[in-house]
Amino acid sequence: MRAQASVLHLDLDAFFAAVEQRDKPSLRGKPVVVGGVGGRGVVATASYEARRFGVRSAMTTREARSRCPHAAFLTGRFHAYREASAIVMGLLREASPLVEPLSLDEAFVDLAAADLPDLEVATVSAYAETLRARVHEATGGLTASVGIGTSKFIAKVASDLDKPDGLVVVAPGTERELLRPMNVTVIPGVGPATGERLRRAGIVTVADLEAVDLDELVRLVGKAHGAGLHALARAQDDRAVVADREAKSVSSESTFDTDLTDRSLMEHLLTRQAGEVATRLSKHGLSGRTVTIKVRMHDFTTLSRSTTLPSPTDSAPTVARLARRLLADLDTSGGVRLLGVGVSGLADWVQEDLFGETLGEALGEALGEAGDGAETAPEVELPDLSRVRDRSGWWPGADVVHDELGRGWVWGAGRGVVTVRFETAETPAGPVRSFAHDDPALHPWQKPVEDEPEEP
Numbered sequence: 001m002r003a004q005a006s007v008l009h010l011d012l013d014a015f016f017a018a019v020e021q022r023d024k025p026s027l028r029g030k031p032v033v034v035g036g037v038g039g040r041g042v043v044a045t046a047s048y049e050a051r052r053f054g055v056r057s058a059m060t061t062r063e064a065r066s067r068c069p070h071a072a073f074l075t076g077r078f079h080a081y082r083e084a085s086a087i088v089m090g091l092l093r094e095a096s097p098l099v100e101p102l103s104l105d106e107a108f109v110d111l112a113a114a115d116l117p118d119l120e121v122a123t124v125s126a127y128a129e130t131l132r133a134r135v136h137e138a139t140g141g142l143t144a145s146v147g148i149g150t151s152k153f154i155a156k157v158a159s160d161l162d163k164p165d166g167l168v169v170v171a172p173g174t175e176r177e178l179l180r181p182m183n184v185t186v187i188p189g190v191g192p193a194t195g196e197r198l199r200r201a202g203i204v205t206v207a208d209l210e211a212v213d214l215d216e217l218v219r220l221v222g223k224a225h226g227a228g229l230h231a232l233a234r235a236q237d238d239r240a241v242v243a244d245r246e247a248k249s250v251s252s253e254s255t256f257d258t259d260l261t262d263r264s265l266m267e268h269l270l271t272r273q274a275g276e277v278a279t280r281l282s283k284h285g286l287s288g289r290t291v292t293i294k295v296r297m298h299d300f301t302t303l304s305r306s307t308t309l310p311s312p313t314d315s316a317p318t319v320a321r322l323a324r325r326l327l328a329d330l331d332t333s334g335g336v337r338l339l340g341v342g343v344s345g346l347a348d349w350v351q352e353d354l355f356g357e358t359l360g361e362a363l364g365e366a367l368g369e370a371g372d373g374a375e376t377a378p379e380v381e382l383p384d385l386s387r388v389r390d391r392s393g394w395w396p397g398a399d400v401v402h403d404e405l406g407r408g409w410v411w412g413a414g415r416g417v418v419t420v421r422f423e424t425a426e427t428p429a430g431p432v433r434s435f436a437h438d439d440p441a442l443h444p445w446q447k448p449v450e451d452e453p454e455e456p
């Protein structure tokens, strides 16, 4: 814990949904759910309008549909999220050389390394407001919540206190007072299982936890965990903001706007990614022992598979061979939205993943078919969304362009029909039209981005 509040945590609000609302004017102020729309899909992000109906991240899409049937359910456009994220991370890196991204929409910034006259509460507060305004402007209207405190723990807790679009600075010396009434699950590492074990011992709040001595805690939750909890209950957290997380592994990944189903194409892409990774490794004189692949399925389930070699490698053929072998063990027949290859010593690359592999795996299992019927819409009859995975690739939310009507996005598709709303971030809410799914005037639209793969 530092003497001054110099750790900043920035978290974009309802990030994926906010990007969709920015780019789709007709959805502004409306419930939007981004995630897997298929039978096994889970919610990645819900807009605040959808949260009012009880829709939450990691909930099954099926459950979300039953709670908020009138929401727009979109598959998500990772190129747009990555682009917005890069803008925000760039702004943060201008603020301080010490920026530690946690995911696309979240990062720690060490203000002690920033160019500030001092680290008084008033100074860091004013600075954070400027930063939030810059993020809003540079991203075309996204909002960020910011927390500042004397440690990572406190900064992260603080950014959550006034969401969305809020700023909370926890003054040095007030941390324990802030934490005491909170549930113990506010502490990093206290998940449902530990939370339940503590609750059975009568420990519900941080204040309860603070009153338990170290020996008792170790007896309850084990040695390693007990010591950590004992410290965090007292707001003791000395973890540094680490800027070079990315350097711990070298990886290459590609997101696809249509599901890939062709196995030989996937192998070809993995081979190419392995080549890129190997080139970067050797360029920096690095090598690694662990080869990991990351695969995001059509329903947003994200899987990773790793294998560890007896000695480090930077060989493209070796990485490619191992990557292809790892892919061979996965069932990709439902289609793949993202493929990646990484080489690491620490194998922490996949843990950066936005959704977390455990989330997808745990929730993906339990789900049956969606089958909640088609959504109803004000202007037109929306086709059956359960068929969005058809080979035509018209998935809900995708960017398209029509030869005469210009740019828009797929509102729904199925039964040979695709329905498009013609609007972009720069236009007012636009009209809806339906087409045959093979209408030659209608094409997928994708902003050219450097690191996107060519369309297969």
Ligand SMILES: [Mg+2]
Residues within 6 Å of the ligand: 011, 012, 013, 014, 015, 105, 106
């Ligand atoms: Mg966020």
